[in-house]
Amino acid sequence: MVTEEKDHNAIVKGRCCFHRSPTAEAVAWSENMDTLLTSQAGLDAFRTFLKSEFSEENVEFWLACEDFKKTECAEKIASKARMIYSEFIEADAPKEVSEIFHDSESFSINKSAPR
Structure with missing residues (x-):
């Protein structure tokens, strides 16, 4: 055999x-x-x-945040923050990372931040 x-x-x-x-x-x-x-x-x-x-958006979110942390120019900080929010955090974002952002009081967006 x-x-x-x-x-x-x-x-x-x-x-x-x-x-x-x-x-x-x-x-x-x-x-x-x-x-x-x-x-x-x-x-x-x-x-x-x-x-x-089916959760590749998590590492993409992490990479975007790591890039954001290295940004020094105030104009770029605001732009990157908006991109991260619209891509990963807001309701129905194309690469939404988690529902906890929408349910948690600990996460809030400062509406008076530069746009």
Whole structure:
């Protein structure tokens, strides 16, 4: 009787792209989310996972917020804040991240902020 040896990597390759990175790097990702997200391979793998869960907008929101935090020009800050709000936060936004923003009193938009 001949037994077929299964290629377990083939199964992993079909589901996620963590197989592309060295084991040590992948282990580091499991220990620290910042390590995962600051590595291009880690970010790509996480994005692939989120796509499979139909929630890629979460990492896009995070990336937009990280970019926002680095912005120094007041004009660009206001513009990026409006973009983040319209893309991810407002009701029926194209990439709405969560309903909690609409139900939570802890989240509010300052209407007097520059537009």
